[in-house]
Amino acid sequence: MASDQAKNAGAVTQEHHMPPYQAYGAYSPPFPVYYDPSHPEPNGGPHPAPPYIYHYPPPGMMYPYPPPGRPIGFPPYAPPPQTNFQRVKRKQVKMACTNCANACKRCDEHRPCERCVKYGIPETCVDGVRKERQKGIKRGPYKRKNKSGGSDTATSPTHNATFESAS
DNA sequence: TCCCTCGGACACTCAAACAT
């Protein structure tokens, strides 16, 4: 399989041509930001206030469109040697409309959503219905994680995402 | 060039299991 790195290196797809700040309001910010407090600013300039913003995607990171203020294609991607970069999680909408869900495409929280408007089918842009989760399912014994040392919890993706969903 | 399909990775939710 193509590695996650290759997948997540995130070519700009045809659906990413619109202004990202408008098209991806669900993202905050609309582009991944990675930081490594031990790593200096790549161009040798002064540190911005943390988190330090890197303008290239570390391995395994999605980077669907270029960050603002940088020309398209900047820079030639050179993966950093370190591995302690943190991944910004993909943000999902609470509920995709039926059209986007069927097409497995990104939706937004507005109705009609941007994709339905674009394709001229705003009248069919409605929320789907979530299935109710089954109850009473018995589960096996849990493996308790080691809470001491902190490294496990400190690297929890939920708590390490540079930008958590504020909603 | 644009759109559709779809496999599968990833994100989110929340009840069960567990600790106190």
Next chain:
DNA sequence: TGTTTGAGTGTCCGAGGGAA
């Protein structure tokens, strides 16, 4: 009773292919 775990469920990335 509060916290943690992890399975269930949903979203959507990205490759491939067809139509215009």
